[in-house]
Amino acid sequence: MDQLTIQDIGEQGLLAKLQHFCLAGVVGDDAAVLTPEAGKVLVVTTDVLIDGVHFSEQTTTAADAGWRAVAANLSDLAAMGATPLGLTVGLGLPGCLPVTWVEQLYQGMTECLHSYQAAIVGGDVVRSPVITLAITALGKATPHQILRRSTAQPGDAIVVTGPHGASRAGLELLLHPERGTDLDDCDRQAFIRAHQRPRPRLDVLPSLFAQFEPLSEPPLPIPVAGMDSSDGLADAVCQICRTSGVGARLWQDHLPLPEALSAWVGQETAIAWSLYGGEDFELVLCLPFPMAKALVNQLGAEAAIVGEITVEPGVWLVTETGAVVQSLKLEQGFQHFEP
Amino acid sequence: MDQLTIQDIGEQGLLAKLQHFCLAGVVGDDAAVLTPEAGKVLVVTTDVLIDGVHFSEQTTTAADAGWRAVAANLSDLAAMGATPLGLTVGLGLPGCLPVTWVEQLYQGMTECLHSYQAAIVGGDVVRSPVITLAITALGKATPHQILRRSTAQPGDAIVVTGPHGASRAGLELLLHPERGTDLDDCDRQAFIRAHQRPRPRLDVLPSLFAQFEPLSEPPLPIPVAGMDSSDGLADAVCQICRTSGVGARLWQDHLPLPEALSAWVGQETAIAWSLYGGEDFELVLCLPFPMAKALVNQLGAEAAIVGEITVEPGVWLVTETGAVVQSLKLEQGFQHFEP
Numbered sequence: 001m002d003q004l005t006i007q008d009i010g011e012q013g014l015l016a017k018l019q020h021f022c023l024a025g026v027v028g029d030d031a032a033v034l035t036p037e038a039g040k041v042l043v044v045t046t047d048v049l050i051d052g053v054h055f056s057e058q059t060t061t062a063a064d065a066g067w068r069a070v071a072a073n074l075s076d077l078a079a080m081g082a083t084p085l086g087l088t089v090g091l092g093l094p095g096c097l098p099v100t101w102v103e104q105l106y107q108g109m110t111e112c113l114h115s116y117q118a119a120i121v122g123g124d125v126v127r128s129p130v131i132t133l134a135i136t137a138l139g140k141a142t143p144h145q146i147l148r149r150s151t152a153q154p155g156d157a158i159v160v161t162g163p164h165g166a167s168r169a170g171l172e173l174l175l176h177p178e179r180g181t182d183l184d185d186c187d188r189q190a191f192i193r194a195h196q197r198p199r200p201r202l203d204v205l206p207s208l209f210a211q212f213e214p215l216s217e218p219p220l221p222i223p224v225a226g227m228d229s230s231d232g233l234a235d236a237v238c239q240i241c242r243t244s245g246v247g248a249r250l251w252q253d254h255l256p257l258p259e260a261l262s263a264w265v266g267q268e269t270a271i272a273w274s275l276y277g278g279e280d281f282e283l284v285l286c287l288p289f290p291m292a293k294a295l296v297n298q299l300g301a302e303a304a305i306v307g308e309i310t311v312e313p314g315v316w317l318v319t320e321t322g323a324v325v326q327s328l329k330l331e332q333g334f335q336h337f338e339p
Numbered sequence: 340m341d342q343l344t345i346q347d348i349g350e351q352g353l354l355a356k357l358q359h360f361c362l363a364g365v366v367g368d369d370a371a372v373l374t375p376e377a378g379k380v381l382v383v384t385t386d387v388l389i390d391g392v393h394f395s396e397q398t399t400t401a402a403d404a405g406w407r408a409v410a411a412n413l414s415d416l417a418a419m420g421a422t423p424l425g426l427t428v429g430l431g432l433p434g435c436l437p438v439t440w441v442e443q444l445y446q447g448m449t450e451c452l453h454s455y456q457a458a459i460v461g462g463d464v465v466r467s468p469v470i471t472l473a474i475t476a477l478g479k480a481t482p483h484q485i486l487r488r489s490t491a492q493p494g495d496a497i498v499v500t501g502p503h504g505a506s507r508a509g510l511e512l513l514l515h516p517e518r519g520t521d522l523d524d525c526d527r528q529a530f531i532r533a534h535q536r537p538r539p540r541l542d543v544l545p546s547l548f549a550q551f552e553p554l555s556e557p558p559l560p561i562p563v564a565g566m567d568s569s570d571g572l573a574d575a576v577c578q579i580c581r582t583s584g585v586g587a588r589l590w591q592d593h594l595p596l597p598e599a600l601s602a603w604v605g606q607e608t609a610i611a612w613s614l615y616g617g618e619d620f621e622l623v624l625c626l627p628f629p630m631a632k633a634l635v636n637q638l639g640a641e642a643a644i645v646g647e648i649t650v651e652p653g654v655w656l657v658t659e660t661g662a663v664v665q666s667l668k669l670e671q672g673f674q675h676f677e678p
Contacts, residue, residue, distance in 0.1 A: 031382045031383055031384035031415050031416060031418075031419045031421065031476075031478070032382070032383045032384070033380050033381070033382055033383075033419070033480070033485060034380065034381040034382075034383060035380045035381070035482075036375050036380075036381055038377055041372050041373065041374045041375075042372070042373040042374070042375055042381065042424075042477070043370045043371070043372055043373075044370055044371045044372075044373065044425075044427055044460060044461055044475075044477065045370035045371070045427075045461060046427040046428070046429045046461055046462055046463045046473075046475065047429070047463050048429035048430065048431055048463045048464075048465045048467075048471070048473060049465070050431050050465055050466065050467040050468075050471075052468075053465060053466050053467065054465070076370050077370060079370075080370045080372070082370065085381075086383075088383055088384075088385040088475055089385070090385045090386070090387035090429070090473040090475070091387065092387055092389050092471055121383060122383055122384060122385055123385055124385045124386050124387045124473075125387075126387045126388070126389055126392060126393070127389065127392050128387075128389040128392065128469060128471065129389075129391075129468070129469050130467060130468050130469055132387070132389075132431055132467065132471050132473075134385075134387060134429040134463075134471075134473030134475075136383075136385065136427050136429070136473075136475040137370075138381070138383065138477075139370070141372070143374075146372060
């Protein structure tokens, strides 16, 4: 029997199926209504994902594509110091797409959302020749706890909230299943899972905010700059330095690499993947050393202080003795528009 | 000289150009920050538009596509009783697209937004084989003034805030330029403009709310059901009746048709276009007769009471004498997914 496609069940049929995945009571009007708490500000972020550009059948099932899309948006909220209120999903779908594909996409999205007490609050579904997923996440934040990229100060410690390189390793294993046969099965699965089911680090925020008890009323902005490492750890440090007008030294020997990674691909590739691999969705935070140390202690073994912010411009990877290994540069624009 | 394309200037080059159209200070972080007023709730709506499905070069320039996309979202806010806070724009673009196309799109979007004191507060731009525009509009509303589809009451008057059929007439003139040669040039331009530059009726809200002075504290929800007529006047009335569990009688002779329309296409087609043409972006409101009359007086000649909500199910188009002309049905799902 042929698979049921979207054009078989039509728009109304599809919407009826998708409503089960949405917050009860929000469907059926022109828009959704949310009630922000008093004293909070609203944080908004949008991502568009295109089949064949941002995900593909080879490395990403529909459920994983849904999870990753939601995780990326929640990670953007976390990077601003915000917790999720809900999200809207705009979908463009070819009529010949199996209905099960869409259901699995929503299954993946809601699985990720459930872990963070958030829900789909609205959306739109239209016909498109290419699968397109546009997510807007809404979050709330306390004004003095908003994290920006532009406020890093010379002397700040650079904290990463977890290991880097695992997602890139997982992608390698998915693209080249013949590789990694020497890997322990647990490590292999952990790498693949890091790529398919990344976890946005919303859990870091309470620990971070706990380092800064307000001393005045109204409270001063907390002295933390940050963003997430979705485009790579090197990119995050470079972006923070550029917008803050500072430089940085990254300590090569302190980069938190996944344990099995160096053994598998060698030290040099492991470091390259941790700096440039991307999609680890950890937070990169710049804050005074005493609070940075306390934060890393609270977050546990996988978090680390990986360097310091400097007055001198430039971002340098250095050894234990201070010798420069390389200069890190903004990947000039991830020229996504090349064919 | 060849036109400059998106892949010529790359993602960073494009973002630099688009930042001029966005609210100052919101670009450069992972997300945008908005401050809702105390006591307001947040209203969110999302639309996805695909080249070749929702707009085409023949009937819509880039600037018009931008205006219409924004107008549709602001109209959804108006239909909820909300005024705009801002919107996010997610764009999927082919690399070979001329940069001027994107600039004109943003020009059209911001022109529409400026009329309503709203701004683009965030977004995402990615590569896609087909031009894709995903807009999420954020608005604020006072809780007791939120308009829903589900609260129409038998005995309510049905108000439309302006004429219907003009947008459909404009589309006809764009698709078949050889038609309408007998039309006055002013009427011709007015129809085309109604299609290309529809105006969301946010201006109606103060007049509507003024009919309901709060008598208690906290105020009771105002007795108004509503939605916009973007999918057609008949569709709006049917949707309201279905979700409210009521019926309606629409008075054929009271439908506000654009003056020149009947003379041009004849009474029957004019009525059909006003009921089913769609994209007029007026509001369809159900409220007690005394307030409905006062509202229509305030809005002026183009607004009208076009019928009444009934206990009996079904939506009927009737003549002055009460004779039934036809039964109106929900267009079964605008089967957008058929190829």
